[in-house]
Amino acid sequence: MAPEDFAALVLDLDAAVAWREEQRAAGRRVVSTNGVFDLLHAGHVGYLAWARAQGDALIVLLNEDDTVRALKGPERPIVTFGDRAQVLAGLRSVDAVVGFGERTPEVALERLRPDVHVKSAQYRLEELPERYVVEKHGGSIALAPHQPGRSAQGEIGPRVRRQPAAVSRFPAWVGRHVTVEIAEHLIAILDAKYPGRTVEAGRFQVPQVLVHRR
Numbered sequence: 001m002a003p004e005d006f007a008a009l010v011l012d013l014d015a016a017v018a019w020r021e022e023q024r025a026a027g028r029r030v031v032s033t034n035g036v037f038d039l040l041h042a043g044h045v046g047y048l049a050w051a052r053a054q055g056d057a058l059i060v061l062l063n064e065d066d067t068v069r070a071l072k073g074p075e076r077p078i079v080t081f082g083d084r085a086q087v088l089a090g091l092r093s094v095d096a097v098v099g100f101g102e103r104t105p106e107v108a109l110e111r112l113r114p115d116v117h118v119k120s121a122q123y124r125l126e127e128l129p130e131r132y133v134v135e136k137h138g139g140s141i142a143l144a145p146h147q148p149g150r151s152a153q154g155e156i157g158p159r160v161r162r163q164p165a166a167v168s169r170f171p172a173w174v175g176r177h178v179t180v181e182i183a184e185h186l187i188a189i190l191d192a193k194y195p196g197r198t199v200e201a202g203r204f205q206v207p208q209v210l211v212h213r214r
Contacts, residue, residue, distance in 0.1 A: 008089040009096040016059060016098035017111050029055035031142075032114035034105040034130075036063045038077040040087050043147045050144045051118035052093035059096040059112065060088050061105045071103060106133045113137040121146045 011019060023030045033051045037044055037060070052058040062085055068077040077084065085097045100108040109117065110133050117134045121143040125131055131141050 006090075007086070008091070008094045010085045010089050011096055011098045013098055013100070013108055013111060016096060016108075019096055020059070020112050020114075023057050028057050029115045030112075031055035031058045031116045031118060032061060032105075032109065032112060033058070033118040034061035034063070034100070034108075036068050036072065036077065037084050037088055038068065038072075038079050040079075040084075045091065045093075046147060047118075047120065047144050048088075048091060048093045051142075052095075054116045054118060054142050057095040058093055059098060059114070060094055061108050061112075062088065062097055062099050064099045064101045067101060067103055104129050106130050109133045110137075113139065115139050116142050118142045118144050120144055 009015075009019065020030055031051055031054045033048070035044075048058065048060070062081065063071070065077055065081045079087070081099060085099065088094050088097050098108065098112075102108075106129055109130050114134065115138075117130060117139060119128060119130075119141065123143065125141060125143075128141065134141060
């Protein structure tokens, strides 16, 4: 078997609609959810497993990179769309992944028409614009139990933000493409070679290694 045989499908919207129709014809209950899923962690994994348990197949609507930047700032996503989609597709709970280019998923949901759309219980039903699209086509919203402390903002973000000096002394790509640990190591080398000098953007030619922050 090929490696891709062990992964879920990563689809464009037209292909996702065709996939949805195949599930409908087979009498399967389709569940959807949406999100950024940057820096995938145990909270995400548990959430997606809960979502999958609400039906027979789970499709994840994944924010494309431009919308992540619009929602979370210019330094996000840390992991690009292609890599985020591949990681999600490797989870046992996920059957398909589709990207969308809007801030919220109503356009995609209008075409996919899932039987159930899952969101975190951190939200209230009246706060969800997608609710009206899903319910219009006979679907329902299910709110997954929230796991306190299990979030990129709550767990990972503070660890990265504890060392702002290291990132601020490097060109802008540091902190997005390079781990904080690597940035600190490079700073130590440069400080030893050029004592007392400030590392500024463009001053040194440092290899732009593409290693994501953990």
